[in-house]
Amino acid sequence: MNTPDYTHVLTQVVDKLSDSNSFGGLFHQHKDGDPLPSGKSLYRIVELSRAILFPGYFGTPNLHTHTIHYHIGVDIEELFTLLTEQIQAGLCFGVESSGMATSDTPCRETAAKLAIQFISRLPELRQILATDVEAAYYGDPAANSFGEIICCYPIIRAITNYRIAHELYLLNIPLIPRIITEMAHSETGIDIHPGACIGHHFTIDHGTGVVIGATCIIGNHVKLYQGVTLGAKSFPLDENGNPIKGIPRHPILEDDVIVYSNATILGRITIGKGATIGGNIWVTEDVPAGARIVQRKNSQT
Numbered sequence: 001m002n003t004p005d006y007t008h009v010l011t012q013v014v015d016k017l018s019d020s021n022s023f024g025g026l027f028h029q030h031k032d033g034d035p036l037p038s039g040k041s042l043y044r045i046v047e048l049s050r051a052i053l054f055p056g057y058f059g060t061p062n063l064h065t066h067t068i069h070y071h072i073g074v075d076i077e078e079l080f081t082l083l084t085e086q087i088q089a090g091l092c093f094g095v096e097s098s099g100m101a102t103s104d105t106p107c108r109e110t111a112a113k114l115a116i117q118f119i120s121r122l123p124e125l126r127q128i129l130a131t132d133v134e135a136a137y138y139g140d141p142a143a144n145s146f147g148e149i150i151c152c153y154p155i156i157r158a159i160t161n162y163r164i165a166h167e168l169y170l171l172n173i174p175l176i177p178r179i180i181t182e183m184a185h186s187e188t189g190i191d192i193h194p195g196a197c198i199g200h201h202f203t204i205d206h207g208t209g210v211v212i213g214a215t216c217i218i219g220n221h222v223k224l225y226q227g228v229t230l231g232a233k234s235f236p237l238d239e240n241g242n243p244i245k246g247i248p249r250h251p252i253l254e255d256d257v258i259v260y261s262n263a264t265i266l267g268r269i270t271i272g273k274g275a276t277i278g279g280n281i282w283v284t285e286d287v288p289a290g291a292r293i294v295q296r297k298n299s300q301t
């Protein structure tokens with residue numbers, strides 16, 4: 001049997017989809033010549049950063065102390081090239097999305113300067129990530145070695161992407177930081193917004209389903225378990241009914257706080273130093289330092 005000719009139907013659909021009144025904000029006008037953000041390049045950027053930050057665990061195997069300088073040099077060079085391009089793409093995307101008419105493509109020189117600023121921070125990033133590895137190891141009796149933590153624990157993937165993304169976020173680079181944390185979200189189920197501030201020795205055991213909002217402030221030596229939400233309670237609207245952006249609305253967790261699985265902590269509240277939040281509870285008010293908050297027992301049982 002011959003397939004009927006559907007050309008006119010397809011043409012009509014193409015006509016409708018190409019009508020500028022039908023876009024409803026879903027059309028991005030990309031300027032000719034601007035570089036595009038690329039998931040593939042960003043994936044490689046994360047891969048290279050992991051290889052540089054955790055040599056021998058990621059990237060080239062068979063590293064030796066006498067060849068490490070060479071390998072890190074090669075990786076840094078590729079990282080600089082790709083990152084410059086992606087930072088430029090992010091800057092272009094920011095300008096294009098803002099709707100500000102401009103004839104100037106954000107220049108490669110600006111992007112290169114930002115890439116260098118990021119790359120200069122890698123030694124400090126490695127130091128803080130080492131504290132996260134320690135926190136995961138000493139916080140979990142099931143872990144047998146630092147190597148097991150680095151190779152297997154989802155927190156290491158999530159916190160590495162977050163710490164990379166946070167540095168780029170602090171450099172005011174649009175879009176790219178969020179793509180990087182969302183890569184880790186897909187890989188691990190741990191959703192950390194690049195705008196959150198997280199201290200050293202941070203860990204999440206298991207990790208699946210953790211959400212850390214954009215304006216969270218987390219101190220040092222904080223430990224979360226799977227399913228924890230550090231979220232916003234509500235957000236004020238402007239005169240047009242749109243959410244006002246950028247308002248601090250997520251919790252502050254001071255040093256040495258532990259939050260057990262599936263606890264939901266909402267709003268700009270403070271969980272005081274050393275407090276413990278039990279599992280499966282809903283917290284919307286400040287918790288004093290050292291307090292232990294657990295689910296209330298059902299008085300009927």
Ligand SMILES: CC(=O)OC[C@H](N)C(=O)O
Binds near residue numbers: 212232249
């Ligand atoms: C984590 C969270 O509360 O998210 C809600 C919303 N995305 C916000 O940032 O307010």
